[in-house]
Amino acid sequence: MKKIALIYGATGQDGSYLADFLLKKKYHVHAIKRKSSSLNTERIDHIYEKNTKNFFLHYGDITDPISVNEIIHSVNPDEIYNLAAQSHVAVSFKIPNYTAQVNALGALNILEAIKSSKKRNKIKYYQAGTSEMYGKVQENPQSENTPFYPRSPYGVAKLFAHWITINYREAYDLFACNGILFNHESPRRGETFVTRKITIGLCKIKLGIQKKLILGNLYAKRDWGHAKDYVEAQWLMMQQKKPEDFVIATGHTHTVKSFIIECAKQLNLKIIWKGKGIKTKGYDKNGKCIIECSKKYFRPSEVDFLLGNAKKARSKLKWKPNFNFSKLVKDMITNDYEKLKS
Ligand code: NAP
Ligand code: F7E
Numbered sequence: 001m002k003k004i005a006l007i008y009g010a011t012g013q014d015g016s017y018l019a020d021f022l023l024k025k026k027y028h029v030h031a032i033k034r035k036s037s038s039l040n041t042e043r044i045d046h047i048y049e050k051n052t053k054n055f056f057l058h059y060g061d062i063t064d065p066i067s068v069n070e071i072i073h074s075v076n077p078d079e080i081y082n083l084a085a086q087s088h089v090a091v092s093f094k095i096p097n098y099t100a101q102v103n104a105l106g107a108l109n110i111l112e113a114i115k116s117s118k119k120r121n122k123i124k125y126y127q128a129g130t131s132e133m134y135g136k137v138q139e140n141p142q143s144e145n146t147p148f149y150p151r152s153p154y155g156v157a158k159l160f161a162h163w164i165t166i167n168y169r170e171a172y173d174l175f176a177c178n179g180i181l182f183n184h185e186s187p188r189r190g191e192t193f194v195t196r197k198i199t200i201g202l203c204k205i206k207l208g209i210q211k212k213l214i215l216g217n218l219y220a221k222r223d224w225g226h227a228k229d230y231v232e233a234q235w236l237m238m239q240q241k242k243p244e245d246f247v248i249a250t251g252h253t254h255t256v257k258s259f260i261i262e263c264a265k266q267l268n269l270k271i272i273w274k275g276k277g278i279k280t281k282g283y284d285k286n287g288k289c290i291i292e293c294s295k296k297y298f299r300p301s302e303v304d305f306l307l308g309n310a311k312k313a314r315s316k317l318k319w320k321p322n323f324n325f326s327k328l329v330k331d332m333i334t335n336d337y338e339k340l341k342s
Pocket of ligand 2: 087088089090129130131132181182183184192193194195197214215216217218220221222256297298299302303
């Protein structure tokens with residue numbers, strides 16, 4: 001019998017890669033999309049066109065418990081991946097209440113629906129946790145045992161989802177696990193996250209269709225991996241006999257500025273740097289300013305440094321990333337450059 005997976009957040013970066021991955025593993029995949037005034041299925045259109053027999057789309061919203069119950073009880077999935085979120089940290093400061101409803105209470109809505117299902121002891125649940133829960137880091141590198149200290153409404157809401165997942169596992173004996181994933185990117189990354197903003201911006205500058213790239217804090221450090229590697233880890237967690245929580249990270253950290261430098265190198269674009277902090281500027285070979293910083297993109301409280309320790313995943317899940325930093329940049333740059341050129 002084919003396994004049935006239900007993906008909340010299937011129209012997003014990770015959800016779309018996970019759907020690709022599970023279909024290759026011969027799953028029946030049920031994906032949730034939200035009603036929106038413009039099309040939001042671009043990342044899964046290629047799947048929908050090819051897989052009419054094993055890919056099913058449902059309208060839904062994680063904040064609506066009636067719909068969550070109805071979908072889970074009718075689809076009867078073996079595995080539920082909760083990747084749905086208001087996933088932008090900076091935006092979470094502007095819409096904190098909404099962020100909490102989606103990222104915190106949304107997870108509770110799914111767990112409640114599982115608890116009231118006849119199949120409750122058979123359904124496996126994955127919660128998309130985040131390194132943002134470490135926030136003002138209490139230890140380096142960060143592992144499953146590092147204390148949390150979130151620095152944004154996004155991080156705080158995700159911490160609720162993390163603990164409610166553990167609570168339902170312990171209280172009701174559900175198979176419920178948390179992935180604590182560090183930043184992961186790809187050609188499908190949302191265009192307002194820093195990596196994609198940089199790859200698109202620099203490609204446009206190289207092609208002469210944008211003059212300047214304006215960013216925020218260039219000195220924050222992140223442990224960046226590739227989304228394709230990270231969805232495999234999500235699936236591996238769900239294949240374990242016992243539900244456990246795992247950190248997924250590359251174990252390498254880079255500043256935003258290093259990400260720009262690597263992109264520029266791969267585009268053969270010379271950047272001359274001048275100034276420090278918010279006054280940092282990047283100039284092209286003709287002395288024209290092509291990169292500068294604006295306060296507009298700084299956050300009320302920042303996460304300065306993240307570096308993950310994924311030893312547990314390496315040993316128990318036998319997981320390791322295939323993409324290193326420069327391979328990740330190459331995949332993103334190549335894709336954006338080709339798209340923009342044509
Ligand atoms: P993403 O591209 O922003 O995708 C988020 C998905 O959630 C989209 O499909 C979105 O639908 C959906 N969604 C938002 N609100 C919803 C709601 N109320 N009901 C149902 N669906 C809703 O995010 P991602 O990068 O793929 O990340 C996937 C998950 O991992 C998120 O939970 C994120 O917080 C978490 N995470 C991400 C990273 C990372 O570096 N990427 C790291 C750690 C954890 P629309 O397309 O309609 O907006
Ligand atoms: O910012 C700095 C910014 O928005 C990274 C989400 O997927 O990963 C992501 O959250 C860093 C921050 O990602 C700009 O201040 C500078 O220090 O790409 P980001 P994030 O906040 O780390 C975690 C793990 C998640 O869970 C989230 O869902 O880059 N930065 N200049 C900028 N950031 C943005 N967005 N835009 C700038 O112009």
